[in-house]
Amino acid sequence: MLTLSIGLLGTRCATPKEEHVHGEASPIKTYPKDYVHSLTEINLEKVIDENRGLKVLEENARTVHDYYRGGVQEKAEGERLMKEGKWEEARTHLEKSNRFLQVVLDYFPKDEAYRNLYGDHVVIFLPNLLIADNYLKVVRIYHKLKMDDEIYWAARDGKKFLSFSLRSVKTEWGFQIKKGFEEASPKR
């Protein structure tokens, strides 16, 4: 038997300097614990809009903010390719997105509806939810490619990240993803 351990060192990056750059963070609105953020308030388009700009390359990413933006940008590209039916290319970008976002989670493991991630800039901060959504898209791609053996694992991973997200922030988007997994993944 061969045991293959992948990614043992992880990636290291600098944490945000939000508390130091401007002296104080921007005021962030707080919400009751069980508040469900509506789809009009928090959705994929808004997240993509907030992270547009110069493309973040993996080799140039240094800060948590870089990795978050890189994760969102790769996701946006994956989503675009899916709409064009380019399944394999889309999958590669969604998986790359998840690798970026995984680095973010090494530093900030909890989703927050709004977080001051750098300087005085507040963004929708849902790395767990974005990873879960990527996995859901990957599950759909596996369906298209008839890679049935992979569906179970991707769905299992995705549900894990979704549960982390919903534990911290309740979003209508998250509940939609949950429904998506229920419809897309077979039970074993």
Next chain:
Amino acid sequence: MLKVAIKEKEEDLRKYKNEFKVSSPILLDEKAEVANAYGIQSHPQTFFINREGKVVGRALKGMDWTSRSIRNLIQHLLGEKK
């Protein structure tokens, strides 16, 4: 047991091996080709591959390799018929 480091620098790997006294080989996946082939989206991940080259198990997080449950799992997998 093979360890695979994704997109790390060789120099960092050497430091890591020395610092943690790692005796087993660490393979360098410079272009994340292995990671892509195995569909790695979070790390670390561990795959158990049987004699036929088939993935028979997968762990999605860091493992305590000295724990009883892991020892039992490996012994069970090693006990598979040839």
